[in-house]
Amino acid sequence: MPGTWITTRAWLLMLPLLVVMIAVIGWPLVDTVRLSFTDAKLVGTAGGFVGVDNYARMLGGSNFQRALMTTTWFAVVSVAAEMVLGVLAALLLNQQFRGRTALRALMILPWALPTVVNATLWRLIYNPEYGALNAALTQLGLLDSYRSWLGEPGSALIALIVADCWKNFPLVALIALAALQAVPRDINAAALVDGAGPFNRFRYVIMPYLAGPLLVALVLRTIEAFKVFDIIWVMTRGGPANSTRTLSILVYQEAFSFQRAGSGASLALIVTLLVTILAVAYAALLRKAAGAS
Amino acid sequence: MERRNPIFTAFVYACALLLAIVILAPIGWLFVMSISSAADLSAKPLNWWPDEIDLSRYRTLLSTIENSAGAAFVASLLNSLKVAGMATLAAIAVAIPSAWAVSRTPTVSWSLYAVIATYMLPPVALAVPLYMGLAYFGLLNSVFGLALVYLTILAPFTTWLLKSGFDSIPREIESAAMIDGARLDQILRLLTLPLAAPVMATSALFAFLLAWDEFFYALLFTSDLRAKTLTVAIADLAGGRVSDYGLIATAGVLAALPPVLIGLVMQRALISGLTSGGVKG
Numbered sequence: 001m002p003g004t005w006i007t008t009r010a011w012l013l014m015l016p017l018l019v020v021m022i023a024v025i026g027w028p029l030v031d032t033v034r035l036s037f038t039d040a041k042l043v044g045t046a047g048g049f050v051g052v053d054n055y056a057r058m059l060g061g062s063n064f065q066r067a068l069m070t071t072t073w074f075a076v077v078s079v080a081a082e083m084v085l086g087v088l089a090a091l092l093l094n095q096q097f098r099g100r101t102a103l104r105a106l107m108i109l110p111w112a113l114p115t116v117v118n119a120t121l122w123r124l125i126y127n128p129e130y131g132a133l134n135a136a137l138t139q140l141g142l143l144d145s146y147r148s149w150l151g152e153p154g155s156a157l158i159a160l161i162v163a164d165c166w167k168n169f170p171l172v173a174l175i176a177l178a179a180l181q182a183v184p185r186d187i188n189a190a191a192l193v194d195g196a197g198p199f200n201r202f203r204y205v206i207m208p209y210l211a212g213p214l215l216v217a218l219v220l221r222t223i224e225a226f227k228v229f230d231i232i233w234v235m236t237r238g239g240p241a242n243s244t245r246t247l248s249i250l251v252y253q254e255a256f257s258f259q260r261a262g263s264g265a266s267l268a269l270i271v272t273l274l275v276t277i278l279a280v281a282y283a284a285l286l287r288k289a290a291g292a293s
Numbered sequence: 294m295e296r297r298n299p300i301f302t303a304f305v306y307a308c309a310l311l312l313a314i315v316i317l318a319p320i321g322w323l324f325v326m327s328i329s330s331a332a333d334l335s336a337k338p339l340n341w342w343p344d345e346i347d348l349s350r351y352r353t354l355l356s357t358i359e360n361s362a363g364a365a366f367v368a369s370l371l372n373s374l375k376v377a378g379m380a381t382l383a384a385i386a387v388a389i390p391s392a393w394a395v396s397r398t399p400t401v402s403w404s405l406y407a408v409i410a411t412y413m414l415p416p417v418a419l420a421v422p423l424y425m426g427l428a429y430f431g432l433l434n435s436v437f438g439l440a441l442v443y444l445t446i447l448a449p450f451t452t453w454l455l456k457s458g459f460d461s462i463p464r465e466i467e468s469a470a471m472i473d474g475a476r477l478d479q480i481l482r483l484l485t486l487p488l489a490a491p492v493m494a495t496s497a498l499f500a501f502l503l504a505w506d507e508f509f510y511a512l513l514f515t516s517d518l519r520a521k522t523l524t525v526a527i528a529d530l531a532g533g534r535v536s537d538y539g540l541i542a543t544a545g546v547l548a549a550l551p552p553v554l555i556g557l558v559m560q561r562a563l564i565s566g567l568t569s570g571g572v573k574g
Binding site: 003006007009010011013014016017018020021024025027028029031032035042043089092095097099100103105106107108109110111112113114115116117119120121122123124125127129130132135136138139166170174223226227229230233234237248251252255256261264265267268269271272275276279 | 302305306308309312313315316317319320322323326334335337338339383386387388390391393394395397398400401404408410411413414415416417418419420421422423424425426428441442444445448449452502505506508509512513523524527528530531532538541542544545548549552553555556557560563
C-alpha cells in the first residue's frame with residue numbers, strides 16, 4: 001500500500017509542473033512537428049499538408065548547408081578557445097599571489113553581464129569610425145587605417161567569436177578553479193618530491209580532477225554555442241553577406257522575417273535533431289568518463 | 294605549491310595583470326563611454342578619459358518625462374522587472390512541490406531527466422506555435438504572455454536546482470517528525486521548507502537573472518512599450534540610428550547593474566552552483 005500511494009502522491013505534487021510543461025513545451029513541440037509538414041504561413045493561412053517537401057527543400061538548400069558550416073565553426077572555435085583560456089586562467093588563479101581574491105571576484109563580471117549588453121559593448125568596440133579597437137590599434141601603430149571589423153565577411157565571425165569567448169571563458173575558469181582546489185596538496189607535493197615536472201604533474205596529478213567538471217562545462221557550452229542567436233543578432237544580424245548567419249538566425253528569418261511557418265518549423269526541427277545528437281553523444285562520453293575514473 | 298623562485302613569481306604577477314586587463318578593459322570602457330561627451334567619443338585620436346565627466350545621459354535615461362527617450366527606457370526597465378519577477382515566482386511555485394516529490398520518491402526520479410532534457414531544446418523549436426498560441430489568446434506584446442513563455446526556461450531550471458537542494462536535507466529529519474505524529478503538510482511547512490529557504494532564494498535569483506537576460510522570445514513576442522523588455526530596448530538602440538554611442542553605453546551600464554551586483558554578492562553560491570553544473574552560461 002505505502003509504495004503505490006507514495007508514487008501517486010509524487011505525481012500529484014508534480015501535477016502543476018507537468019501541466020505547465022505540457023502547455024508551454026510539449027504542445028508547442030508537437031505543433032512544430034505538425035507545422036513542419038505543412039505550407040502554413042505565420043499569420044493567416046493554416047496551410048495544407050505537403051509531406052516532407054519542407055525538409056527536402058531546407059536540407060538541400062545552400063542556405064542550410066552554409067549556416068550549418070558557420071554554426072559548427074562558431075561552436076568549435078569559441079568553445080575550444082574558452083576551454084583553453086579557462087583552464088589557463090584557473091591554473092593562474094590557483095597560484096598564491098596578492099590580489100588573488102579580487103581577481104577571482106572580477107571573473108564574475110563577464111558572466112553576469114547580460115548577453116545583449118555584451119554584444120552591444122563589443123559592437124561599440126568594433127565600430128568602424130569611432131570604435132576603441134580601431135583607435136587602440138592605430139595609436140599603438142599596429143593598424144594603418146580604420147577597419148570595419150563587423151562589416152567585412154573575412155573578420156565578422158572571428159570578431160563575434162572573440163566577444164563570445166570574452167563573456168564565457170571566465171565561467172570555464174571558475175568551474176576549473178573549483179576542481180583544482182579539490183586536488184589534495186600532499187599528492188601534488190609528493191609528485192614534486194618524486195621529481196615530476198610541471199607538465200607531468202598537470203597530466204597525471206591535476207588532470208584527473210579536472211576532467212569531469214571540464215567535460216560537463218564542454219557539454220553545456222557546446223550546446224549553448226550551437227544554439228547561438230542573441231550575440232549574433234545584436235552584432236551583425238547574420239551579415240555581412242550572410243557570413244555570420246547561424247542555424248538559429250536562419251530559422252528566425254525563415255519563420256518570422258519571411259513568415260513561412262511551415263518551412264521554418266522543419267528547419268527548427270532539423271536544428272533540434274542536431275542538438276539532440278550532440279547531447280546524446282556527449283552523454284555517452286560522460287558516462288564513459290564516469291566509468292573510467 | 295610551486296617553487297618560489299623570483300622569475301616564476303614575476304611571471305605569475307604578469308599573467309595576473311594581463312588577466313585583470315582583459316576582464317576589466319571592455320567593462321571599464323563601457324563605463325567611460327557612458328560618462329564621456331559625444332565630442333570625446335568621436336575625437337581622433339580617441340580620448341580615453343573624458344575631459345569633463347558627463348552624467349547627463351543617466352539623467353536622460355532615468356527621466357520619466359512623457360515621450361522622451363527616458364520614458365521608453367524606464368518603461369522597458371519596468372517591463373523586464375515585471376516579466377522576470379512574475380516568471381520567477383510562477384516557476385518557483387510549480388518547482389517546489391515537484392522538486393520535493395522527485396527528491397523523496399525514487400520511483401519517479403526518472404521524470405527529472407525528462408524535465409532537464411527539455412532544457413536542451415533550442416527555443417526556435419517552440420517559437421512558431423508559441424507565437425500562434427499567444428496571438429490566439431491575445432497575449433502577444435503582453436508582459437503576462439512573455440512571463441508565461443519564460444516558464445519554458447525557468448520551470449525546468451528551478452526544478453533541477455531545488456531538487457538538488459532538497460537532496461541535501463536529510464530525509465531522516467522528515468521521518469523522525471512523521472514518527473512523532475506530524476502530518477505531511479506540517480512537516481513541509483515547519484521543517485523542510487524553512488531548511489530549504491537558502492536554496493530557494495538562490496534558485497529564485499538565478500531564475501530572475503536568466504529571465505532578465507532573455508532576448509530571443511522577447512524580440513519575437515513584444516513590439517512596443519507595453520511589453521518590450523530591456524534587452525530588446527538595448528538591441529534597438531544598438532541597431533538603430535542613435536548617433537550618441539554614449540547613450541547606448543549608458544543603457545548597457547544600467548541594464549548590467551542588477552545582475553552584476555547580484556553576481557558579486559552571490560559569488561559563493563554561484564561558484565558552488567557552477568561546479569554542480571547547474572548554471573547556464
